[in-house]
Amino acid sequence: MTMVSIALLPGDGIGGEVMAATVPVLDTLIQRHRLPLDYRILPWPATEWHRQHGSMMPDDALDQLLGYDALLLGALGDPGPLEQADRYRLPDSISLAPLLALRKSLNLWACERPARYHPGVPCYLSDPRAKELDMLVIRENSEGEYAGQGGRLRAGTEDEVATQLEVFTYAATERLIRHAFERARQRARERRDEKRVRAFTGPEGETRESQVCLITKRNAQAFWGGLYDRVFQQVAKEYADVATHHELVDAAAMKFVQCPWRFDVVVASNLHGDILTDLAAVLAGGLGVAPSANINPADLSVPALFEPTHGSAPDIAGRNLADPRATLFSLALLLQWLGERLGKRLGQRSDATADIKNSNEKSRLFYSAAHQLHETLITDLAAGHPVSGTDAV
Amino acid sequence: MTMVSIALLPGDGIGGEVMAATVPVLDTLIQRHRLPLDYRILPWPATEWHRQHGSMMPDDALDQLLGYDALLLGALGDPGPLEQADRYRLPDSISLAPLLALRKSLNLWACERPARYHPGVPCYLSDPRAKELDMLVIRENSEGEYAGQGGRLRAGTEDEVATQLEVFTYAATERLIRHAFERARQRARERRDEKRVRAFTGPEGETRESQVCLITKRNAQAFWGGLYDRVFQQVAKEYADVATHHELVDAAAMKFVQCPWRFDVVVASNLHGDILTDLAAVLAGGLGVAPSANINPADLSVPALFEPTHGSAPDIAGRNLADPRATLFSLALLLQWLGERLGKRLGQRSDATADIKNSNEKSRLFYSAAHQLHETLITDLAAGHPVSGTDAV
Numbered sequence: 190m191t192m193v194s195i196a197l198l199p200g201d202g203i204g205g206e207v208m209a210a211t212v213p214v215l216d217t218l219i220q221r222h223r224l225p226l227d228y229r230i231l232p233w234p235a236t237e238w239h240r241q242h243g244s245m246m247p248d249d250a251l252d253q254l255l256g257y258d259a260l261l262l263g264a265l266g267d268p269g270p271l272e273q274a275d276r277y278r279l280p281d282s283i284s285l286a287p288l289l290a291l292r293k294s295l296n297l298w299a300c301e302r303p304a305r306y307h308p309g310v311p312c313y314l315s316d317p318r319a320k321e322l323d324m325l326v327i328r329e330n331s332e333g334e335y336a337g338q339g340g341r342l343r344a345g346t347e348d349e350v351a352t353q354l355e356v357f358t359y360a361a362t363e364r365l366i367r368h369a370f371e372r373a374r375q376r377a378r379e380r381r382d383e384k385r386v387r388a389f390t391g392p393e394g395e396t397r398e399s400q401v402c403l404i405t406k407r408n409a410q411a412f413w414g415g416l417y418d419r420v421f422q423q424v425a426k427e428y429a430d431v432a433t434h435h436e437l438v439d440a441a442a443m444k445f446v447q448c449p450w451r452f453d454v455v456v457a458s459n460l461h462g463d464i465l466t467d468l469a470a471v472l473a474g475g476l477g478v479a480p481s482a483n484i485n486p487a488d489l490s491v492p493a494l495f496e497p498t499h500g501s502a503p504d505i506a507g508r509n510l511a512d513p514r515a516t517l518f519s520l521a522l523l524l525q526w527l528g529e530r531l532g533k534r535l536g537q538r539s540d541a542t543a544d545i546k547n548s549n550e551k552s553r554l555f556y557s558a559a560h561q562l563h564e565t566l567i568t569d570l571a572a573g574h575p576v577s578g579t580d581a582v
Numbered sequence: 583m584t585m586v587s588i589a590l591l592p593g594d595g596i597g598g599e600v601m602a603a604t605v606p607v608l609d610t611l612i613q614r615h616r617l618p619l620d621y622r623i624l625p626w627p628a629t630e631w632h633r634q635h636g637s638m639m640p641d642d643a644l645d646q647l648l649g650y651d652a653l654l655l656g657a658l659g660d661p662g663p664l665e666q667a668d669r670y671r672l673p674d675s676i677s678l679a680p681l682l683a684l685r686k687s688l689n690l691w692a693c694e695r696p697a698r699y700h701p702g703v704p705c706y707l708s709d710p711r712a713k714e715l716d717m718l719v720i721r722e723n724s725e726g727e728y729a730g731q732g733g734r735l736r737a738g739t740e741d742e743v744a745t746q747l748e749v750f751t752y753a754a755t756e757r758l759i760r761h762a763f764e765r766a767r768q769r770a771r772e773r774r775d776e777k778r779v780r781a782f783t784g785p786e787g788e789t790r791e792s793q794v795c796l797i798t799k800r801n802a803q804a805f806w807g808g809l810y811d812r813v814f815q816q817v818a819k820e821y822a823d824v825a826t827h828h829e830l831v832d833a834a835a836m837k838f839v840q841c842p843w844r845f846d847v848v849v850a851s852n853l854h855g856d857i858l859t860d861l862a863a864v865l866a867g868g869l870g871v872a873p874s875a876n877i878n879p880a881d882l883s884v885p886a887l888f889e890p891t892h893g894s895a896p897d898i899a900g901r902n903l904a905d906p907r908a909t910l911f912s913l914a915l916l917l918q919w920l921g922e923r924l925g926k927r928l929g930q931r932s933d934a935t936a937d938i939k940n941s942n943e944k945s946r947l948f949y950s951a952a953h954q955l956h957e958t959l960i961t962d963l964a965a966g967h968p969v970s971g972t973d974a975v
């Protein structure tokens with residue numbers, strides 16, 4: 190059986206700690222489920238690597254990463270490298286947000302952040318229905334407000350003008366929104382299997398088992414709001430089984446707090462998604478348990494990047510305070526994705542029967558490892574004991 | 583005594599209802615406090631006016647509005663006029679968001695949205711400390727993400743590219759941040775007078791009675807993040823008595839839910855401020871009690887515009903469900919602002935002793951009317967009875 194191979198990128202700050210807690214869990218899963226899985230721990234991208242080599246990662250980093258089937262990241266980003274940056278000059282986008290560079294260079298255009306409340310985590314809301322929270326926020330990950338274009342004219346003077354250009358394309362919008370509808374359908378199927386069907390109301394009062402809610406700020410940012418609106422309406426026509434809804438981003442933030450149980454799949458731009466996923470994460474118990482997946486749903490050969498939603502938290506790094514569960518939940522997503530991918534590849538190379546059988550078998554192994562890890566994490570949360578090392582499996 | 587004159591703009595949707603509940607309260611206040619105040623109710627800007635005249639307001643609307651000392655708006659905006667707009671064409675920014683047009687044309691560059699929890703309103707958070715919430719979000723109101731620049735290239739096709747240009751200038755950033763520090767100082771003074779001093783910690787561990795928290799997304803939108811950072815650091819030097827803090831907008835959304843009691847003054851860009859003020863409003867009991875002020879702190883001759891933070895809510899319009907209290911709280915802010923303005927004008931024309939005395943007296947009247955309205959609203963909230971008509975004073 191050919192091996193699947195993944196890279197573990199501890200990164201910065203608490204990244205090392207959460208990864209150290211994750212590796213033994215992965216080892217146990219590999220053994221127990223006989224996963225045909227190899228992993229390798231990479232010392233980059235990281236601020237430490239930057240200190241030694243003058244850049245966040247080696248020159249051939251991208252090529253190396255593309256050789257893996259999937260990537261698991263501990264933490265990267267603010268404010269390690271930022272503190273070193275000279276704020277009065279044009280920033281180097283790689284040193285400012287290496288995470289964004291990774292997502293973009295690997296063309297992982299969708300960021301999926303499931304938020305589901307599990308007994309045992311803090312509940313910040315007073316309404317008991319808040320515990321029914323079960324949404325998936327799908328965030329645009331490749332353009333929009335994060336296009337990185339613009340500059341600082343007359344920087345440092347009293348006449349400075351800073352610009353930031355938001356760029357939204359039909360192609361990136363269409364694939365994102367279509368993916369959201371696909372996921373909504375899939376969630377409805379899974380819920381049906383688990384006999385916990387939900388009901389959503391469409392604009393004409395009809396009942397649907399899933400919903401996609403589009404987020405824009407079309408009343409103030411009309412250009413891309415118009416594009417998103419149009420594409421949403423167009424794609425929705427192909428998914429008559431899915432209810433649709435629209436919220437302005439400010440109203441969405443409010444409703445996440447007032448009635449989070451009303452949302453199913455939420456699809457948002459890069460910046461809106463960034464804000465709403467942090468909000469959804471806190472409503473699902475905090476960043477300590479919030480996983481995320483950066484994927485390219487259209488091209489399974491691109492390694493997906495899984496990471497906790499939290500940052501590198503330099504303020505608590507090295508003090509053994511970091512909660513590894515967001516990373517463990519991300520690992521569960523990774524295993525699930527490997528299962529999905531192996532399953533989907535079947536159709537693509539249906540010529541060799543042995544291959545199909547192999548893939549089928551492998552896919553099953555990864556699915557069941559993902560399922561067990563996820564269930565164990567949830568059981569442990571409910572039991573109130575902290576997860577560390579192999580306790581998780 | 584020369585009269586102060588204000589315009590009441592009911593606007594759209596529930597705007598008419600909340601204004602209808604406000605007028606008798608204003609009448610009573612005028613009588614009881616002998617306010618030298620005239621008001622006039624204007625039928626525009628409004629979708630209805632648009633229907634009849636083809637535009638949201640008359641051609642000389644701006645000139646007319648500039649003739650008043652202050653403006654009180656019921657509700658405007660989404661989605662009345664939006665529904666009529668052809669989404670496949672370049673939108674007309676006036677018909678899309680007349681509110682933004684008003685704020686911009688009147689040069690009301692700061693939007694102030696106080697959020698304070700009062701007993702009697704719904705509390706969405708489970709932590710009892712959430713009731714200590716008492717913050718003022720100051721939002722940039724004239725540029726940034728709402729610059730309205732950009733367009734839709736090849737609109738309606740599969741090659742469409744939509745752009746939205748964010749423009750931030752030193753001048754607008756400096757005045758905004760300076761105003762935030764001024765307000766922080768003022769809040770500390772007021773709290774000292776009321777013997778409810780708060781303590782904030784600066785980055786060096788020092789204790790301060792007030793705090794300004796800057797919001798950016800500098801790790802992903804580095805250009806304007808850099809400008810905001812620089813100006814913030816520079817202005818902060820002049821306000822050593824005020825503690826400073828920075829949060830990324832996503833982390834801020836999270837912390838508003840986790841520990842809202844830690845914030846004092848929050849200063850944010852137009853879009854970030856839009857999202858965070860809706861969030862703050864809900865944490866302070868919902869949009870039913872959230873007021874806002876659009877002001878030009880540098881030029882007191884410009885009429886400030888006060889409005890509830892809520893929109894025109896067409897879904898509940900005409901059904902007598904709208905809560906007029908956000909408008910009444912906004913009226914309290916308006917009266918307070920008139921008091922402040924008359925007080926501050928003293929210095930500007932200190933030549934005529936009679937004028938000073940007059941202004942002084944008038945200022946006192948408005949302050950005390952504002953104070954009484956505000957206290958009555960709070961008492962009524964605590965008593966749990968709904969406010970309508972003259973009950974409020």
Ligand SMILES: CC(C)[C@H](C(=O)O)[C@@H](O)C(=O)O
Nearest residue numbers: 266267286288463801802832
């Ligand atoms: C580190 C930062 C650039 C990043 C983002 O905004 O995408 C983070 O907040 C996240 O949500 O993954």
Ligand SMILES: CC(C)[C@H](C(=O)O)[C@@H](O)C(=O)O
Nearest residue numbers: 408409439659660679681856
């Ligand atoms: C109506 C809309 C354009 C407006 C805004 O975003 O400024 C509203 O949401 C607000 O917060 O006052």
